[in-house]
Amino acid sequence: MTASKRKRTAYLFVGPFLALFTVFFLFPLGYELRLSLFRNVMGVNSFAGLSNYRLAFHDAAFWHGMARVGLFGLLQLITVQGLGLVFALLLDGPWIKAKSVFRLIYLLPYAVPGVIAALMWGFLLAPGLDPMLKLLGSVTGGVAPNLLASGFLLYVIVAIVTWEWAGYNMTLYYAGLTALPLEIYEAARLDGCTEFQLALRIKVPMLQTMVGLTVLLSIIGALQLFTEPYILSGITPVSPTYTPNLYAYNMGFNYGNFNYAATLSFILAMITLAATGGFLWLRSQRGRFRAS
Amino acid sequence: MRGSRYAWWGVTGAISAAMMAVTVGAGLPGRAPAARTGTSNTINYGLFDRLLPKYTKHVTLTWWTWQADTGPIVRAFEKVYPTIKIHTVKFGGGNTLFPKLTTTIKSGSGAPDVVMIGESDLPQFVETGGLLPLGRYGASAFARFFPSWIWGQCRFNGKLYAIPDDGDALGLFYLPALLNKYHLALPATWTQFAREAVQLHHKNPHVYLTYFNPKGGVINGLLWQAGFMPFQDTPKGWKINFVTPNAVKVLQYWIRLARTGAVPMLTSSTEINHDLGTDQFLTYVGPPWTPRYIFAATIGVQKTKQWRVALIPQWNPAHPSDGNEGGTTMSVTTQSKHPRAATLWAIYDNLAKPSIESVDGGGITSSYLGPDTPGFFGPNPYLGGQPDLRVFFKLDKEVNTRYQYSPWTSYADGVEAVQFEDAATGKETVRQALQNVQRAVVALAKTSGLPLAPR
Known part of the structure; x- marks a missing residue:
């Protein structure tokens, strides 16, 4: 095969991806950037330079939302990834009977659409409707706690997301675990490794790549948090600027300021790129460190 | 008009409430009619019918609304204007219509000829530049049917952008x-x-x-x-x-x-x-x-x-x-190819008798025509026969009109x-x-x- 022919084949393989990437990512991003440099008053567009960005950098609501998804990301890392990993290790260990039943049960919430999940939780968490909250209320002196109040809302969303995604991550980890060669386990056991040590010292380190991938996806997921607060806002007061994504959506489709919405989305896109890029770089650095 | 425009405010269960969550409180309060004194005795349906202009071009208008019972009023209009056909597109409520209208205005195509807009949202849509000033299409002649503050709230920078519909005092x-x-x-x-x-x-x-x-x-x-x-x-x-x-x-x-x-x-x-x-x-x-x-x-x-x-x-x-809580208006978009016909429909739907007299438990007309409508002060079956509009008619006059x-x-x-x-x-x-x-x-x-x- 000649070099030019090989090149052509390479382009042929990359082509479809590149075309879709351009149409559905690069072009919208470029268009967004362009929109963010304009201002629209009474339907008349005028070039605004970076003034939208200046406003956005001083927009306390936007950065509050950003901090909120940051905290959310940390919490869900512990709950979603953590629980997923614990469940997968338990399922892979010798302690659990009827494994396939548990695998199915834990994965089920993932099959429930996010919209339905948020609605279901909305009902569960209404203080007057949920029997458990009522019971709790009778202990604390009559008034059932309102878990949908603004102070609790973030934790409620973490709970919903955990319920929904922990099983999914468990399935990924479990698949990763079953793919590991059995000889290693055998060797470890021969060396006197207990089941607990096996899980901690052998299985977890060997799952690293899989964990890395899910963490990356969950960083992106956290920054784009939208469905849960959006659905809950129909049931309880939720700030229209609760997450950066919700803010950008409301700004465009509910307040009609597409230019500012584009500005916020562009900043969000850049932060997402930086966060995922940073994470990947950190991993590669660690790999290099190991190798040396 | 006692039009059924408030399906989306109805607490019809959490599912619909949640689906409608987009506009947190979009269109919450509305405007009510103010004092209907003075001119009200000369303002009646006879005058309204006389003021309606002729229209002979064959056109079809697209109308976006969340009004429930649109059949009677559309039929009545098409009888008066046989060359105009109304194509009604119903939305579950203001908050499903709202994002779609915003998007079509922004994109420059796909917007309807005539659209219902909550009074509280009107300024926001005027600001997009997507609504047509109605003065030059014959709307100004109908100002006399409304209290001036109601009419005034549909005017921005001296131009009229909507025909008021109903107000809703608490x-x-x-x-x-x-x-x-x-x-x-x-x-x-x-x-x-x-x-x-x-x-x-x-x-x-x-x-x-x-x-x-x-x-x-x-x-x-x-x-x-x-x-x-x-x-x-x-x-x-x-x-x-x-x-x-x-x-x-x-x-x-x-x-x-x-x-x-x-x-x-x-x-x-x-x-x-x-x-x-x-x-x-x-x-x-x-x-x-x-x-x-x-x-x-x-x-x-x-x-x-x-x-x-x-x-x-x-x-x-x-x-x-x-x-107030609630209140709607009707606007014509700049994308309409038949602004004169569209303006006619906006006026007709908010002022014609079949619309105001359809007592279905909706809002109360902002116009002076209410008392001229048979059955306007009649019993409301939903309230066990109480003639509730007598109460609301009095309340409407007490609304702070400077809001x-x-x-x-x-x-x-x-x-x-x-x-x-x-x-x-x-x-x-x-x-x-x-x-x-x-x-x-x-x-x-x-x-x-x-x-x-x-x-």
Whole structure:
């Protein structure tokens, strides 16, 4: 095969991806950037330079939302990834009977659409409707706690997301675990490794790549948090600027300021790129460190 | 018009409420007709029919609406104008229509000829430049059918952008049997209301005079009643002022009642839907569309019939005042190829007799034509036959007509809901909550590029 022919084949393989990437990512991003440099008053567009960005950098609501998804990301890392990993290790260990039943049960919430999940939780968490909250209320002196109040809302969303995604991550980890060669386990056991040590010292380190991938996806997921607060806002007061994504959506489709919405989305896109890029770089650095 | 425009406000279960969640409080309060005195005796359907111009071109108009019973009025219009066909596209409510209209205006295609817009959202849509000034298409001749302040609120920079439809003053719905059972009188003032709320809760801890919801149109209407005017369009630009003594007074009143347990604070719509069916609340503050769109949808028609409506309690009975929740207008978009026909339909749908007389438990016409309509003051089957519009007609005249909506009203509603709740749970003071709303709304207003006047 000649070099030019090989090149052509390479382009042929990359082509479809590149075309879709351009149409559905690069072009919208470029268009967004362009929109963010304009201002629209009474339907008349005028070039605004970076003034939208200046406003956005001083927009306390936007950065509050950003901090909120940051905290959310940390919490869900512990709950979603953590629980997923614990469940997968338990399922892979010798302690659990009827494994396939548990695998199915834990994965089920993932099959429930996010919209339905948020609605279901909305009902569960209404203080007057949920029997458990009522019971709790009778202990604390009559008034059932309102878990949908603004102070609790973030934790409620973490709970919903955990319920929904922990099983999914468990399935990924479990698949990763079953793919590991059995000889290693055998060797470890021969060396006197207990089941607990096996899980901690052998299985977890060997799952690293899989964990890395899910963490990356969950960083992106956290920054784009939208469905849960959006659905809950129909049931309880939720700030229209609760997450950066919700803010950008409301700004465009509910307040009609597409230019500012584009500005916020562009900043969000850049932060997402930086966060995922940073994470990947950190991993590669660690790999290099190991190798040396 | 007593049009069924409020399906989307109806608490028809959490699913629809959640699906409609996009515009947190978009279009919450509306405007009500002011004094219908003076000219009202010369304004009648005869004059309306005489003023309707001829139209002979064959056209089809696309109309976006969330009005429920559109059949009769469309048929009547097509009879008067046989060359105009109305293609009706129904939306579940303002908050499903709203994002779609915003997008089609922005994209420059796909918008309808005629569209229903909540009064509180009108300034925001005018600001997009997507609505057509209607003056030059013959709309100005119909100004005389409306109180000037109502007409004025559809005008921006001297141009008319919509035909007003209905206004919705707040009244006090109550369960007569239960008020009697607990020996309570209909409260005429808010002071009396608070006293009775405490008394009732003392007598029976499981029953309340009403509940307090920091989110939504009712608290907005109650603030409006007390003279709260957060937005004023001045020659120097928009004046934004949320931190006012009357707002502090109203919010503190409700928060105090909620803190002492005399009325519960309910923020979850699923819970409110549930509790309304349990006869826990003896009164309910709401506009004319409440019986059909709130009560009937949540507690059923039979239970709805036990409710009656009375005048709303006052802060100062010597100077009665009221606020609104709801209210709609009809606009023509700049994308319409037949603006004259479109304007005709907007006028007809809001003023013609078949529309105003269709008594279906919707809003109340903002025009002077109500009293000229047979059955206007007749019994409302939803309220066990009470002629409720007599009450609302009186309330409409008490509405503070200086209240204004702004392009940021729907955003403000969303921020208020969270801040008022935080104030109620003691996370901040009422004044801090209002200051936070002020700060957030001003920050948003700055992104629009419109001039802002100093406070």
